[in-house]
Amino acid sequence: VQAKNEAETLAYQVEKQLSELKDKMSTSDADELKKLMEDLRTCLATDDADLDDVKQKTKDLQEKSWKVTQQAYQSGSASSSSEETKDDKKDESKDDKKDEKEKK
Numbered sequence: 001v002q003a004k005n006e007a008e009t010l011a012y013q014v015e016k017q018l019s020e021l022k023d024k025m026s027t028s029d030a031d032e033l034k035k036l037m038e039d040l041r042t043c044l045a046t047d048d049a050d051l052d053d054v055k056q057k058t059k060d061l062q063e064k065s066w067k068v069t070q071q072a073y074q075s076g077s078a079s080s081s082s083e084e085t086k087d088d089k090k091d092e093s094k095d096d097k098k099d100e101k102e103k104k
Contacts, residue, residue: 007043014036017069036057036061
C-alpha cells in the first residue's frame with residue numbers, strides 16, 4: 001500500500017513538474033517522463049500489481065525526473081541568476097534611499 005501511495009504521489013509530482021518546466025526541458029525528456037508516468041499509472045491500475053514492478057517503475061520515473069529537473073534548473077539558473085543579481089541591486093538602492101529620507 002505504501003509503495004502504491006508513493007508511486008501515485010510521484011506520478012502527480014512529475015505531472016505538475018511537466019507543466020511547470022515544459023519550457024526548460026527538451027521534448028524528448030518530456031515525452032520520456034510522460035511514458036514512464038503512464039507506465040507507472042497503468043501498473044497501479046491493475047488490482048494485482050506486482051510490488052517489485054511498482055517499485056522499479058517508481059524508481060525509474062524518480063531518477064529520470066530528478067535528471068530532467070536538474071538540467072532544467074541548471075539551464076534556467078544560468079540565465080536568471082544574472083537577472084536576479086540586477087534586481088537585488090535595484091532593491092537595495094531603493095531601500096538605501098528610503099532609509100536616507102527617513103533619517104532626515
